[in-house]
Amino acid sequence: MASSAAEVPEKDRQARILDAVVRLLGTGGISAVSMRAVAREAGVSLGLVNYHYADKTSLVRAALHWIEQQDIALVEPDPSLEPEARLRTALGRVAEPEFLTTEYLSLRLQLWALARAHVEFEQINTEAQKRYRAGLSRLVRAARPDLSKRECDKRAADIDVVQNGLWLTALLGLDRAAIRRSIARCEEIALAP
Amino acid sequence: MASSAAEVPEKDRQARILDAVVRLLGTGGISAVSMRAVAREAGVSLGLVNYHYADKTSLVRAALHWIEQQDIALVEPDPSLEPEARLRTALGRVAEPEFLTTEYLSLRLQLWALARAHVEFEQINTEAQKRYRAGLSRLVRAARPDLSKRECDKRAADIDVVQNGLWLTALLGLDRAAIRRSIARCEEIALAP
C-alpha cells in the first residue's frame, strides 16, 4: 500500500475545496454554501475544511480572491495584437462562450448579491471592479493615445455599465442580438473620436 | 377593554409580514430570511407566519408578487403628459432618488440572485421583466408611432440592458455622472430617428 502505483494525480485539496465553494455559490447562492456541502462537493471530510480555513467567513473570502485572480486575465489580452485590435478583443471577450455561460454569469450575480448582504465581502468586490476598470481604461488609452487619462477612465466606466447590464440581461434571458448590439455600443464608446 | 379608544391603526398583519420579508431580503439576502427573523421584524409570533403561509416557499413567493405589484407603476406614468415627455419621464424615473436608493437596488439584486438559485422563483422574475419591457415598448411606440412594433421591442430590450447595468453600477459604487450619461443613452436609443 505504501508505494501504490495507481495514484490519481489528485488536485491540491485546498484548490478542490475552493472550487467546490465557487460551484455551490454559482448554482445555489450563499445559502447553498455550508461547510458540509462544500466538503461533500470537494470529496473531503468536514474536518479538513475547517482545518484549512478557520471559519466560514475565511473560506468564502479565500474563494472570492480565488475567483478574482482568474478574472484579471479578462482585460490582459494577447500582446501580439495592435492596440485597437487588442481593445476590440477584450470587449468582445465578455460575450465569448467561455464567459457567457450560465454558470459564470450566475456566479457573478451571486458575488454581487453577497457583496451587498455582507460588508466584509463588499470591499473585495469593489477592489476587483476598480482593478477591472483600470485595465479597461489602459486598453482604451493604448488604442487612443490622444485622449486624456480622465476621458479614458470615463469611457471605461461607461463600458463597465453596459457590460454589467449585458451580463445581467444575458442571465435573465439570453438575447444574442441584444448582446451583439451592446458590444457594438461598447466599441463605439471606447473608440469614439 | 372592549371599546378601547387608543387603538393603533395597525397595518394588516399579513402586509407587515411581507414587508418584513422584503426588508430582510434587501438587506441580508435570502439567508437572512428565516421564519423567526421575519416574525421578529414584523412584530408577530412565529406561529402566525406559518398560519398565513403554509411554508417558507409560499411566504417568499407571496413577497415576490407583492414587490412586483409595486413595481408595475414604474412604466405607467402620468397620462396628462404628451407621449414623448411621458417616455422621458419614465426613463428618468429609474434615476429618481425614490428608486435609486441603496435599499431598492439591493432588493433588486437579491431578487435576481434568488431567481437564479431557485427555479421556483425564476419564472416570477422572468414574467415581471417581460411585463416591464412590454410597458417600455408601448411607451416608445406612443412617442414614435411611425416605428414598427418589432423595432420598439428591440429598443425596449436595449434600454432594459442599459438600465439593468445602470442599477447594478449604481449599487457597486454610485457614480452620478455615469448614471446621467446612461440615461441620456437610453433616450438616444428610444428616440433615435
Add this chain to the structure above:
DNA sequence: GTGGGTATTGAACGATCGTCCAGTCACTCG
C-alpha cells in the same frame, strides 16, 4: 526504527433552522 510536524478524519457540542400543534383570545351566531 523513532519522533514530530502536517494533513486528514468523523464524532460531538450547542445554536438555529423549518415545521407542527395544542391551546388561548376575540368575536359571531343561535
Add this chain to the structure above:
DNA sequence: CGAGTGACTGGACGATCGTTCAATACCCAC
C-alpha cells in the same frame, strides 16, 4: 349564555448549521 370559527401564540420536534476536538494517517529528518 354556550358553541363555533378564525386569528394568533409559543413551546416542542427533528434536521441541519458552524465549530471544536481527540484520534489517526502520512512523511521526512534523525
